[in-house]
Amino acid sequence: MAGEPRSKDLGKSGQLDFPRPLTTVDVVIFTISGDSLQVLLVQRPADEGEPFPQAWALPGGFVDVAKDRDLAACAARKLKDKTGVMSPYLEQLGSWGSATRDPRGWSATHAYFALIPDDAGTLAPDARWFPIQGGRLKDKLAFDHGDILATAIQRLRNKVEYTSLPAYLMPAEFTLPDLQRVYEIVLDRSLEKSAFRTRILSADMIEPVAKMRRGPNRPAQLYRLKKGREPVYFVRTFNPPE
Amino acid sequence: MAGEPRSKDLGKSGQLDFPRPLTTVDVVIFTISGDSLQVLLVQRPADEGEPFPQAWALPGGFVDVAKDRDLAACAARKLKDKTGVMSPYLEQLGSWGSATRDPRGWSATHAYFALIPDDAGTLAPDARWFPIQGGRLKDKLAFDHGDILATAIQRLRNKVEYTSLPAYLMPAEFTLPDLQRVYEIVLDRSLEKSAFRTRILSADMIEPVAKMRRGPNRPAQLYRLKKGREPVYFVRTFNPPE
DNA sequence: CCAATAGTGTCTATTAGACAATATAAG
DNA sequence: CTTATATTGTCTAATAGACACTATTGG
Numbered sequence: 001m002a003g004e005p006r007s008k009d010l011g012k013s014g015q016l017d018f019p020r021p022l023t024t025v026d027v028v029i030f031t032i033s034g035d036s037l038q039v040l041l042v043q044r045p046a047d048e049g050e051p052f053p054q055a056w057a058l059p060g061g062f063v064d065v066a067k068d069r070d071l072a073a074c075a076a077r078k079l080k081d082k083t084g085v086m087s088p089y090l091e092q093l094g095s096w097g098s099a100t101r102d103p104r105g106w107s108a109t110h111a112y113f114a115l116i117p118d119d120a121g122t123l124a125p126d127a128r129w130f131p132i133q134g135g136r137l138k139d140k141l142a143f144d145h146g147d148i149l150a151t152a153i154q155r156l157r158n159k160v161e162y163t164s165l166p167a168y169l170m171p172a173e174f175t176l177p178d179l180q181r182v183y184e185i186v187l188d189r190s191l192e193k194s195a196f197r198t199r200i201l202s203a204d205m206i207e208p209v210a211k212m213r214r215g216p217n218r219p220a221q222l223y224r225l226k227k228g229r230e231p232v233y234f235v236r237t238f239n240p241p242e
Numbered sequence: 243m244a245g246e247p248r249s250k251d252l253g254k255s256g257q258l259d260f261p262r263p264l265t266t267v268d269v270v271i272f273t274i275s276g277d278s279l280q281v282l283l284v285q286r287p288a289d290e291g292e293p294f295p296q297a298w299a300l301p302g303g304f305v306d307v308a309k310d311r312d313l314a315a316c317a318a319r320k321l322k323d324k325t326g327v328m329s330p331y332l333e334q335l336g337s338w339g340s341a342t343r344d345p346r347g348w349s350a351t352h353a354y355f356a357l358i359p360d361d362a363g364t365l366a367p368d369a370r371w372f373p374i375q376g377g378r379l380k381d382k383l384a385f386d387h388g389d390i391l392a393t394a395i396q397r398l399r400n401k402v403e404y405t406s407l408p409a410y411l412m413p414a415e416f417t418l419p420d421l422q423r424v425y426e427i428v429l430d431r432s433l434e435k436s437a438f439r440t441r442i443l444s445a446d447m448i449e450p451v452a453k454m455r456r457g458p459n460r461p462a463q464l465y466r467l468k469k470g471r472e473p474v475y476f477v478r479t480f481n482p483p484e
Numbered sequence: 485c486c487a488a489t490a491g492t493g494t495c496t497a498t499t500a501g502a503c504a505a506t507a508t509a510a511g
Numbered sequence: 512c513t514t515a516t517a518t519t520g521t522c523t524a525a526t527a528g529a530c531a532c533t534a535t536t537g538g
Contacts (some may be wrong), residue, residue, distance in 0.1 A: 015291075016346060019307050021264040021349055023339070049257075063339070065261050065348040070340035095337045095352045097265070097305070098312035104258060106307040108265055110337045177490070183450065194492070195527050217489040218535040236478045236527080436519075437500050459516040460508040473532070478500080 021097060022107035025074045025155075026060030026145065028093065028152035029083060031129065032169045032182050037156075038129040039149060040082060044142050051103045052142035058149065060109065060128065071168045073146045084121030088114045089168035089231075093152055101144045113152045115168040125197040135188060160186045163236040164205045167225050174222035175213050176200065183238075191238060263339060264349035268302030268314045268387065268396035271325060271337060271356045274369065274411045274424050279398075280371040281391060282324060286384050293344040293345045295382035300391065301369065302351065326363030330356045330475075331410035335394055343386045351385075355394045357410040377430060402428045406447045406474040409467050417455050418442065419464035425480075433480060445474045 029040040041056040059082045068074035072090065080086060090112055097108025123129075130137060135157070137149060159165050166182045180196050200206065206227050212219035271282040283298040301324045310316035314332065322328060339350025365371075366484055372379055377399070379391060401407050408424045422438050442448065449468050454461035 016264070018304070021307060022307055023263045023265060023309050063263055063348070063350070065263060065341065068341075069351060079332070080496075084315045092336050096314060097352065099307065099310075102527090108305070108313060108350075108352065110339065142487075175490085192528055192530090193490090195528090198527085200267070212409060214536075216537045217487075218491080220490055227353070417517085434501050434503090435517090436502090439518075440499085454509095456509070457516075458510045459514075460518080462517055480500090 001176070003211060019106070022105060023063045024060055024107060024109040024229070025063060025071060025078060025112065025113055026058040026109050026148060027075050027079050027082075027090075027112045028058055028149055029079060029088075029116060030152075030156065030169070031116050031120075032179060032185055033118050034131075035185060037132040037153075039132060039137065039152075039188055040123075041126055041130050041141070042082065042124070042127045042130075046151070055142035056128075056141035058111075058145045059062040066211050071110050075110070075114075079112075079114050082124045082127045083116060084123075085114075085116050085228055088116045088120075089150055089165070090114045094147070096144055096148060109148075111148050113155065115156075115165065117169060117171045119171060151161060157186060159231075160232045164200075164203060167205060167231075170225070171224045173211070173224050175222055177220060179223075187238070200232060203234065205232045261348070264344060265305045265346060266302055266349060266351040267305055267319050267320060267354065268300040268312060268351050268390060269317050269324075269332075269354045269356055270300055270391055271330075271358060272394075272398065273358050273362075274427055275360050275361050275371060276373075277427060279374040279395075279428055280482045281374060281379065281394075282365075282369055283372050283383070284324065297368075297380055297384035298372070299384035300353075300387045312350050314354070317352070317356075321354075321356050324366045324369045325358060326365075327356075327358050330358045330362075331407070335390070335397060338386055338390060351390075353390050353394070355397065356466060357398075357407065358367070359411060359413045361413060388468065399428060401473075401484045403479040404437070404476045406442075406445060406476075409447060409473075412467070414453055415453070415464045415466050417464055419462060421448075421465075429480070441476060447474045 031038050031040075040059060042059050044052045044055045044057050044149065046053045058096060061078065061079055062075050063071070064118060068077065072092075075090060077085075079088060079090065090153045091114075093111040093113045095110050097106075098108045101107060103107075127136055130139065132153060134151060137146070141149065141236060156165070160183060166179065166186060169182055176197055180193065183196070184190055204224055206223040209222050209224055213222055219232060273282075282301060284301050286292060286294050286297045286299050288295045302340075303320065305313070305316050310319065314334075317332060321330060333356075335353040335355045337350055337352045341348045343349060343351075345437050372381065374395060377395060379388070382388060383391065384405070398407070402425060408421065408428060411424055411428075412421060420437055421442065422433060422435070426432055437471065447468055448465040451464050451466050453464045455464055476479050
């Protein structure tokens with residue numbers, strides 16, 4: 001904030017006449033669908049003059065100083081545009097800025113990551129879900145979005161070891177075995193049933209609803225997220241596979 | 243990255259003629275001195291037209307698109323300018339951007355946090371160490387730097403519960419009781435000696451040097467950080483005080 | 485009754501925490 | 512020997528993991 005390019009003549013207006021980097025926001029949007037973690041991507045326009053034409057990229061774009069109150073609002077707007085989802089779990093992931101990441105000039109992006117349930121919202125026509133397989137995406141992405149996505153996957157996996165984040169990937173009502181399956185998909189390894197149940201139930205993050213999920217076997221208790229619950233941090237990780 | 247303000251006429255040069263936010267980098271620099279955690283602050287200039295004249299602020303400033311290859315390099319440069327330290331522990335903290343945080347216009351800052359040993363480097367003349375007392379700074383800071391600092395303190399404390407981060411606050415050689423004192427200063431509570439030693443020694447992050455620290459009592463083994471060691475993540479937190 | 489999945493209980497191994505015991509220096 | 516701090520050991524409590532057992536549905 002100091003103002004390096006400070007010249008001798010400071011008008012009332014300050015000394016702000018130096019080149020500014022481009023400022024963008026990108027959002028890594030995850031959901032669980034089928035048996036895998038999925039990320040939402042959009043296709044870059046084919047127009048001449050556009051960088052990475054027709055490549056797939058994270059949803060995002062320039063900060064609009066007229067429309068966006070702040071960075072989080074900008075991210076929420078972009079998420080709503082692409083998915084229709086209003087209030088997802090949305091967390092800042094980090095920022096990436098350099099002279100070379102965008103051919104149009106020095107640019108910095110503020111990356112967010114969001115978790116939404118499978119069925120939530122309605123997808124924009126230019127957006128598509130891509131499965132994360134073996135902890136990575138097969139396809140190459142525009143800009144440095146591959147790096148950003150890799151960081152997001154790592155952050156998600158990391159946090160899933162010791163937080164209740166996967167709860168935000170669940171539909172409104174779900175069973176404990178459902179939740180365990182989501183943990184297992186994200187971590188890509190199986191967890192022990194009784195330890196899992198003990199941990200989740202003692203975390204005071206979910207509450208039973210007066211319904212059961214019925215099937216061709218013993219019915220399972222349905223739960224929902226407790227309202228206004230921040231993510232819970234466990235004091236231990238799930239024991240990593242050495 | 244999509245490019246919302248996309249107009250109909252795309253020249254070869256693209257369509258980049260819309261207002262850009264200001265882009266800055268700020269660095270929260272911590273050290274341990276005496277018996278407390280300290281943060282480095284600089285005083286804002288008194289010149290007319292400058293926001294928050296003479297207020298204390300985090301070291302930082304505008305990204306210089308000619309000088310700075312990327313954000314981390316920019317942060318490292320600012321850190322070196324103020325402290326002389328070349329290769330500290332430097333981690334991205336997050337970004338803060340809004341229409342109102344800087345009176346000069348829409349601005350976004352990329353915040354980093356750095357840990358340096360007490361004696362390292364030489365302070366710039368306009369910089370001063372301020373103690374963190376009771377987990378907070380007494381003084382008000384310029385811009386939203388109070389918020390940024392609070393976030394940095396929280397992140398540091400959080401990570402100290404389950405990582406080896408405090409090792410980066412230590413001088414080249416230190417004893418286990420020294421290291422424990424630093425953990426205790428940051429966490430602001432005492433830790434149990436033998437559990438602490440067991441955890442640190444089994445983390446394989448430090449190695450003994452062939453020297454002892456002598457005093458009016460039993461000498462203590464001196465250790466140093468293992469070279470090129472990433473921070474270590476423990477699988478449990480130190481047991482929080484219930 | 486059988487198949488299938490939900491949910492509980494029992495045992496063991498690990499480890500943090502409490503705290504006592506021992507070690508090694510200076511004076 | 513005394514004081515002070517470093518370092519180690521012993522015991523206990525908590526809990527994750529392994530795994531077996533019981534419960535409850537549909538067919």
